[in-house]
Structures are given as C-alpha cells and as structure tokens.
Amino acid sequence: MKLISWNVNGLRACxxxxxxxxxxEVDADIFCVQETKLQEGQISLNLEGYRDYWHYxxxxxxxxxxxxxxxxxxxVQYGIGMEEYDSEGRAITLEFNDFYLVNVYTPNSQRDLARLSFRLTWEDRLQEYLLGLDKVKPVVLCGDLNVAHQEIDLKNHKSNKGNSGFTVEERGKMTDLLASGFIDSFRHMHPDQEGAYTWWSYMNKVRERNIGWRIDYFIVSEKLAPAISKAAIDSEVLGSDHCPILLEMI
Known part of the structure; x- marks a missing residue:
C-alpha cells in the first residue's frame, strides 16, 4: 500500500x-493533502478511481x-472533537480494515509564538485522540506537523532554537507522542540521514541550497513498524513550499 502526504499551500494554485x-504519476492508494485553502465548490478535480473527503x-x-x-x-470523522480546532478544518480520520488514517494540519505557533498555547493544547488533545484510536486498531498519522523534532531535522538548528516550529515545548510534545507508542517512519528507516527536508522558505535560492526543515511526517503505531517497506521524501517535486512525503507498507 502506497500513501502520500503533501502540504500543497493552496490546492488551486498547486x-x-x-x-x-x-x-x-505517483498512483498512490491514499493521497492526503493539507492547507487546501478553499471552500466546497471552489475546485473540480477529475480523480478517476478515487473517493474524496474534505474538511474545510x-x-x-x-x-x-x-x-x-x-x-x-x-x-470517516472530521475533526478531533474540539470546535476551536475543528472549525479550521485541521483533521480527517478514515477508518480502514487494518488501521486508522489521520490526516492533520497542525496549527503554526506563529513567528512571535502568539499561538503557542493554542498549538500546545492541540498537541495534548491530538495525542489523547490518537491513543484512543490506537486501542481499537493501529494508527497512521500524517501531515504537516509544523515541528522539526531533532537538530538533524533542520539545516540551521542553532540559529532557530526557540523559534516557531523548533521550540522546546513543540519538540517536547513530539517526543511525548513518540514515547506513547508511535514511531517516526522516516527516522525509523533513515535514522542518520542528514539534509532530508520537506519545507523551504520562499526566500531567494533557499530551496536550491537545501536550507530546509523536515516538518511533514508519517507517524505510525509501533505495532505497524514491521509493515513499513519504504519511507521517502520527494524533494524534487515542486508546486508548493513543501514537498510530498511517501510511506509504503506491506
């Protein structure tokens, strides 16, 4: 089974x-997108063979x-049960025979960290939600999680300490989630790979020089670890300031 996740930063533009x-070309079994930036009826896609589910x-x-x-x-469930987040269209859960798929767009804490508290409450509620699902069947969480977990996950870790997406608090929430019974599929397959990023600023030549962050993830229940056959980043694919990520399971 092939799964793709991509923050498209505006689906119509992408x-x-x-x-x-x-x-x-990628012909995924399941294709998840975040930051669609549209309302119902604003786009018409002819995706033959696919069912589509939207959270606006x-x-x-x-x-x-x-x-x-x-x-x-x-x-199918829309949201995680908290109106202040669900009104922003941040999560869709699809239940399949062998697992739950949870596609999310995590709130950005913003440059001045004005939304950090909002973000951290989301993290607590999301973890609680995922653990509830995991008691029933394994979980595949994917999306733009808006955090570089470790220093290896961004180019300039020293100058970005304390900045949005690399605060102690945000990184700690990711650590807590993984410790509760989940794994970062990419790091599971590529524990020491440097320069593996999924987002780059639109500033001049930043992407060309690969000055990026890895903030898009497939996080899966530990019990699914043996099923992972491939975890990859399609960094050459343009169309957004993020690139697609891929997970294959047997």
Missing part, C-alpha cells in the same frame, strides 16, 4: 504547478485538509 501530473475551514482561503483514496473507508 494544480497550476503540476499537482495533477504528480498525483497521476470556516474561514475562507485558510487551512483545510483532504484525503483521496482508492480504498473505501469503513467510516
């Missing part, structure tokens, strides 16, 4: 920059998540 070409933000042109799947889910 469709003008090769999204559909990549979508068809109330605020126009903001946030939003979607899942395109060849496999019909048993059930």
């Amino acid at each position: 469709c003008n920059k090769g999204f559909l070409d990549y979508f068809k 933000a109330v605020k126009k042109g903001y946030s939003g998540t979607a899942v395109f799947t060849k496999i019909e889910p048993i059930s």
Whole structure:
C-alpha cells in the first residue's frame, strides 16, 4: 500500500504547478493533502478511481485538509472533537480494515509564538485522540506537523532554537507522542540521514541550497513498524513550499 502526504499551500494554485501530473504519476492508494485553502465548490478535480473527503475551514482561503483514496473507508470523522480546532478544518480520520488514517494540519505557533498555547493544547488533545484510536486498531498519522523534532531535522538548528516550529515545548510534545507508542517512519528507516527536508522558505535560492526543515511526517503505531517497506521524501517535486512525503507498507 502506497500513501502520500503533501502540504500543497493552496490546492488551486498547486494544480497550476503540476499537482495533477504528480498525483497521476505517483498512483498512490491514499493521497492526503493539507492547507487546501478553499471552500466546497471552489475546485473540480477529475480523480478517476478515487473517493474524496474534505474538511474545510470556516474561514475562507485558510487551512483545510483532504484525503483521496482508492480504498473505501469503513467510516470517516472530521475533526478531533474540539470546535476551536475543528472549525479550521485541521483533521480527517478514515477508518480502514487494518488501521486508522489521520490526516492533520497542525496549527503554526506563529513567528512571535502568539499561538503557542493554542498549538500546545492541540498537541495534548491530538495525542489523547490518537491513543484512543490506537486501542481499537493501529494508527497512521500524517501531515504537516509544523515541528522539526531533532537538530538533524533542520539545516540551521542553532540559529532557530526557540523559534516557531523548533521550540522546546513543540519538540517536547513530539517526543511525548513518540514515547506513547508511535514511531517516526522516516527516522525509523533513515535514522542518520542528514539534509532530508520537506519545507523551504520562499526566500531567494533557499530551496536550491537545501536550507530546509523536515516538518511533514508519517507517524505510525509501533505495532505497524514491521509493515513499513519504504519511507521517502520527494524533494524534487515542486508546486508548493513543501514537498510530498511517501510511506509504503506491506
């Protein structure tokens, strides 16, 4: 089974920059996107063979998540049960026979950390939600989690300590999640790989020089670890300030 996750930073814009070409080429069984930045009826996609599920933000042109799947889910849930987050379209859960898929777009704590408290409450609620699902069947969590967990996960770790996405608090929440029975699939397969990033600033030549952050993840229940056959980053794929990430399971 092949799964893809991609923060498209505006799906309509990304469709003008090769999204559909990549979508068809990669031929994923399940394709998750974040930051769709649209409302119902604002886009028409002809994705033959796929069912589509959308969680729109109330605020126009903001946030939003979607899942395109060849496999019909048993059930679908929108949000994680907290209105202040669910109104921003940040999560979709699809239940399949052997696992739950949870596609999320984690709140950014913002440059001045004005939303750090909001973000940390989200982390606590998300972990509680995931642990509840994991008691029923294994979980695959994917999306833009807006944190570089370790120093290896961003280029300039010294100058970014304490900045949004690399605060002690945000990194600690990721550590807590992993310690509760989950694994970072990419680091599980590539524990020491440096220069593996999924987001780059739009500043001049930053991406060309690979000055990036790894903030997009497939996090899976520990019991799924033996099923992971591949975890990769499609860093050459353009169309957004993020690139797609891939997980294959047997």
